[in-house]
Amino acid sequence: MNTFKKIYCRIFQNCFKLVIPILPYRTPEILKSTSLISHICMDNHISKVMVITDFTVHQLGILDRMCEHLDHHSISYVIYDKTVANPTSDNVEEAKNLYLSSNCQALIGFGGGSSMDCAKAVGARLVRPKKPLSKMEGILKIWKKLPLLICVPTTAGTGSETTLAAVIVDSKTRHKYAINDFNLIPDYAVLDPKPTLSLPPFITACTGMDALTHAIEAYIGNSTTKKTRAYALKATKLIFENIYKVYEDGNDLEARSNMLDAAYYAGHAFTVSYVGYVHAIAHSLG
Incomplete structure (x- = not known):
């Protein structure tokens, strides 16, 4: 990346982090x-x-x-x-x-x-x-x-x-x-x-990993808050506790519900704290 562009991006990110609470x-x-x-x-x-x-x-x-x-x-x-x-x-x-x-x-x-x-x-x-x-x-x-x-x-x-x-x-x-x-x-x-019951195991796993990536990137980023870290941890816990269950039994309503909650918490975490290089690369590939 161009040095001046990198400096501009870092200044922008730091300024945005300061105003997140308001x-x-x-x-x-x-x-x-x-x-x-x-x-x-x-x-x-x-x-x-x-x-x-x-x-x-x-x-x-x-x-x-x-x-x-x-x-x-x-x-x-x-x-x-x-x-x-x-x-x-x-x-x-x-x-x-x-x-x-x-x-x-x-x-x-x-x-x-x-x-x-x-x-x-x-x-x-x-x-x-x-x-x-x-x-x-x-x-x-x-x-x-x-x-x-x-x-x-x-x-x-x-x-x-x-x-x-x-x-x-x-x-x-x-x-x-x-x-x-x-x-x-x-x-x-x-x-x-x-509505998620018809999701096949492979797509269930892939989308679950998408939510996990959101949670991890939101947690380790430079613009986290106490609330976003808590949401990211909650999402990660729910995913680890339920992703194997929904992969093996797609009709497990409780596990499906927990995975939806996890995706929601991870989504809220990264909408405030951003995602990282994994998603940046994925956008380019897409």
Whole structure:
């Protein structure tokens, strides 16, 4: 790295560390069942929502239980299921246009980190319609509250249900970048183990290791706080106690729930204390 750029980065990191205690970090309200989403919508006078997911989650019927509850409470919904593994700017624009044409009032990101990141980016485009995604790259470029955002993770790994980041790939240039803003933190995180039951052992292990990496990087970084270290340790403990259980028995609801909690705690830890070189390298490879 260029020496002057390195000096600039270190100064920026140290200054950011000093102001962490006064920054508007917040945590989503936790729900333990997708059946509660309909009640949240009713409490907020929302009659139509957009569900952003991927084709596999939709086809496997993992949305069905939530949709049944929405139907029961007369809450309409439209489903966008074209999200790809690394969500693209085209995904975001398609979903945004569908949201507007369908007169939706809230967003539900349902799936892995890709679906949740796509939902966040759609929210950003809705409140900043004249600002392209490429201009939102970096820190604090949104500055407006998103529509009600509910995230339902179907993997216990990314922690996107609690972070202030959305990672997007530019469809034209293939440049992968992060958008970071406090307004991207979801309003609700639904840590329901039932949508994770269909996760195969290999993906269960990989996503669990993702959460463990988040926790470790957040703990050993230079911008930790007492709270983030405690969250990182809690996440690490939960992962070591449960990852073998869910790998060997994917139907263990208690272990699945504990892994979701671990991913959430690790996600909150790194959204304040950052991740490290492992994730930096992974972004470049991705």
